[in-house]
Amino acid sequence: MMEDREAGLLVEAGLYRFFSQLFAAPPPPWLLQDLVTHCLLTTACHFHETSTNPHPLEDPGWASVGEELAVEFTALFSAPGEHYLPPYESFYVDELHLEQSEEAGCGTAFAGGTRKGFIGQQSASAVCTLYARAGLELNPAFHDLPDHLAAELAFLAHLADCQASALQQGHSELAAHCARQAEQFRHSHLDRWCPAFLARVQANPISRFYCQVAVGLEGFLAGSTASRPRPTAVAELGSGQEGDGQVVRK
Numbered sequence: 524m525m526e527d528r529e530a531g532l533l534v535e536a537g538l539y540r541f542f543s544q545l546f547a548a549p550p551p552p553w554l555l556q557d558l559v560t561h562c563l564l565t566t567a568c569h570f571h572e573t574s575t576n577p578h579p580l581e582d583p584g585w586a587s588v589g590e591e592l593a594v595e596f597t598a599l600f601s602a603p604g605e606h607y608l609p610p611y612e613s614f615y616v617d618e619l620h621l622e623q624s625e626e627a628g629c630g631t632a633f634a635g636g637t638r639k640g641f642i643g644q645q646s647a648s649a650v651c652t653l654y655a656r657a658g659l660e661l662n663p664a665f666h667d668l669p670d671h672l673a674a675e676l677a678f679l680a681h682l683a684d685c686q687a688s689a690l691q692q693g694h695s696e697l698a699a700h701c702a703r704q705a706e707q708f709r710h711s712h713l714d715r716w717c718p719a720f721l722a723r724v725q726a727n728p729i730s731r732f733y734c735q736v737a738v739g740l741e742g743f744l745a746g747s748t749a750s751r752p753r754p755t756a757v758a759e760l761g762s763g764q765e766g767d768g769q770v771v772r773k
Contacts, residue, residue: 532687538567539680542740546600546610547665547673547770549593552586559586564739571746580735595730608723609642612670615716617644646670650712654678657704659771672720675713677770679705709744717744 541563544554557563564580585592598606619641651669654660659681661669668674682705689698717740724737 526690529687529690532683532690535570536680536683536687538563538570538743539676539683541567542736542743543673543676543680543770545736546671546676547667549596550589552589555586555589555592559583564735568739568742570743580739582731582735585732592730592732595733598729599724599727599733606727606729608720608727610672610720611642611668612646612650612675612712612716613642613644613668615719617641617646619644642670643668646712650675650678653708654771657681658773660773662769662772665770670712672717673770675708675717679708679713681771682708713744 541554541558544550550558559581562579562581565577568580569577598604599608600610647668647670649670651661654669654674657678659678661667661674665674682701686698686701686705689695689701721737721741725734725741727734
């Protein structure tokens with residue numbers, strides 16, 4: 524029988540992968556069905572607690588409104604507009620340095636200084652380097668930047684998988700190394716911006732589904748790694764996907 528610690532890590536990896544899929548693209552029917560059937564948002568939100576009867580976050584009707592959710596996904600995370608919420612670390616963390624300019628022929632001068640709110644900055648190249656060091660790359664089918672939330676969550680799923688595998692094979696030092704990598708990545712990257720992003724998603728006025736997704740992810744990220752196993756259905760979520768289903772790959 525698999526040790527509780529290893530089982531907990533595999534489920535943790537499955538939940539990271541689950542949220543990565545939710546923020547990478549509109550949810551396909553099979554994912555919505557799993558989300559509702561297995562109460563995956565509720566499981567994730569209370570993953571680090573001992574609560575036996577938490578209030579469910581899921582609406583059973585979500586399994587049949589995939590097209591509506593696709594529209595909401597596009598408005599919130601894909602198409603700049605009134606409700607757009609950029610899911611990129613660079614947007615929240617990095618500063619763009621602008622040089623002061625004199626008034627030109629167009630009659631406009633720029634004061635210079637630093638500005639936030641731009642994408643594709645230092646954080647994108649920094650996490651891309653970390654992925655490469657781990658032997659990973661972005662899937663070419665994932666047409667987005669390396670500091671997208673989906674990519675960062677997928678990387679943490681990979682590290683949890685590697686830690687579980689190392690423990691299974693008795694490589695305690697390697698498992699500890701993977702754990703330190705995950706902790707450092709959380710501290711240096713994800714935790715610096717994800718709480719602010721999730722707060723915006725929870726306050727969005729157009730999608731209760733993504734509000735609840737943000738609540739689930741916030742609860743999941745708030746705790747430390749669990750030491751007890753969870754349902755196998757969660758641990759296996761997305762673990763066997765190949766090709767276009769992956770955000771990062773070897």
